[in-house]
Amino acid sequence: MATDRTAVRPSTRDLLTRADPRRRLTDRLMTVVISSAFLVALIPLVSVVWTVVANGMDRMSPYFLTVSMRGVFGGLDAGGIYHAIVGTLLITGFAALISVPIGVLTAVYLVEYGRGPLARAVTFFVDVMTGIPSIVAGLFAYSLFALILGPGVRLGAVGSVALSVLMIPVVVRSCEEMLRLVPNELREASYALGVPKWLTIIKVVLRTSIAGIVTGVMLAVARVIGETAPLLIVAGVVDSINTNLFEGRMMTLPVYVFRQYSQGLVPCAPDAVDCIATINFDRAWGAALALIAIVMLLNLAARLIAKYFAPKAGH
Numbered sequence: 001m002a003t004d005r006t007a008v009r010p011s012t013r014d015l016l017t018r019a020d021p022r023r024r025l026t027d028r029l030m031t032v033v034i035s036s037a038f039l040v041a042l043i044p045l046v047s048v049v050w051t052v053v054a055n056g057m058d059r060m061s062p063y064f065l066t067v068s069m070r071g072v073f074g075g076l077d078a079g080g081i082y083h084a085i086v087g088t089l090l091i092t093g094f095a096a097l098i099s100v101p102i103g104v105l106t107a108v109y110l111v112e113y114g115r116g117p118l119a120r121a122v123t124f125f126v127d128v129m130t131g132i133p134s135i136v137a138g139l140f141a142y143s144l145f146a147l148i149l150g151p152g153v154r155l156g157a158v159g160s161v162a163l164s165v166l167m168i169p170v171v172v173r174s175c176e177e178m179l180r181l182v183p184n185e186l187r188e189a190s191y192a193l194g195v196p197k198w199l200t201i202i203k204v205v206l207r208t209s210i211a212g213i214v215t216g217v218m219l220a221v222a223r224v225i226g227e228t229a230p231l232l233i234v235a236g237v238v239d240s241i242n243t244n245l246f247e248g249r250m251m252t253l254p255v256y257v258f259r260q261y262s263q264g265l266v267p268c269a270p271d272a273v274d275c276i277a278t279i280n281f282d283r284a285w286g287a288a289l290a291l292i293a294i295v296m297l298l299n300l301a302a303r304l305i306a307k308y309f310a311p312k313a314g315h
Contacts, residue, residue, distance in 0.1 A: 052289050059286030069239040075266035075275035081287045083241040084256040088294070090245055091156050091235065091252055092225050095163035100217055102164075103171025104206075110172070111179040112201055129169040137165040138230025145234075156242070156250035159235035163224040170223050174216025178209040211306035218302040222295055228254040253291045260284040 064080040072079035106126070110119055141162035145153045182205050190200040206213070236249035237259055261284040268275035276282070 049292070052285065052292060055282075056285035056287075056289030059282045060289060064283075064286055065290070068241050070241075072239070075268050075272070075277060075279050077274065077276050077279060079283065081253065081256060081283070081290055083239070084251045084253045084287060085290065085294070086241060086243060087156060087235070087250040088225065088252045088254075088291070090243065091159045091231070091250060092163065092221060094157065094160035094245055095167055095224060096217065096221055098160060098164040099167035099171055099220065103168050103217075103220070104175050104213065106168075106172045107175035107179055108201060108206075110176055112197070112205070126169045126172050129165070130173065132165070134162075134166060134227045135229040135233075137162045138233040140165060141230065142234050154234065154236035154249045155247070156235055156245040159231045159250065159252070160245065162230040162234050163227060166224050166227065166230075167220040170220035171217060174219055175209075175213050178212030178216060179205060181212070182208045214302050214306040218299055221298060225295060225298075226254050226291060228258050231255050232258070253287050253294075257284045257287045257291070260287065 065085070066082050067078075067080035068083035069079040070083075106122065110122060113119075114122065141158050142153065144161070145155070145158045149155075186204050186208060187200055190204050191197070195203070231252050232255055235252060235255070237255060238249040238251050242248050242250045260280045263280045265277050265281075266275060266279060268277050
């Protein structure tokens, strides 16, 4: 009898499937369909990652990651992506510095304060900005700064502005959804204790949704870190290292990949022993692999940050 009392009761799903063979068949069929869809969705992802790793791993080395393309020409087995890595991190970081405060504050306004025509207009324009082609963002940034600094402007900071135009709607949408998931009971409990609304938003709402907000920011960063078209227009192309966002052209990894691949095969002489015909393609694959690695590291860092700042049980 003791064994019967402690026996695990079957779940409601198990009871229903046992009672109805047709329901059991449908359940198994949908499980197979969903699992198959998941495996099919993995095929392009695994294929892309495998192709990039297979073609770019041979080029990856400390030398390739720590030198620029200054003074490199022809089919020489020389040059690296250090200048492009520096440009990518600086431009994307400055774009995030512009976009995150604007996006988070806009999301807070829409969720906590947004009522009436203004809130509807903000929501409408955010939806429109979500679908803007990247080349339009580049043209907008170029036109804006050309009016201020004159035509032909090429600056890393202008590239950050162009990327921020693409980042802001993604940050707003993702943060808005995360803020709406915060239970109203938490807000009401804070108000009942006499906490003002602005402090409730900071201490309760934002703190509760910080993990989702960080994830949304990283999605926005992943959205723009691989953009090529706007940076070709506003940041330009350069082979040397530039760490100043407000002076001169600045190379990024996507533009580096595009430039190397567009140069094609190198016409090597038959007796040239130090010439590699496919060196441009090799550098492009290596830069693409480095870009994927940077995105993976940023996502890992975002998960660690979100886990650290997430509210602990009992607090």
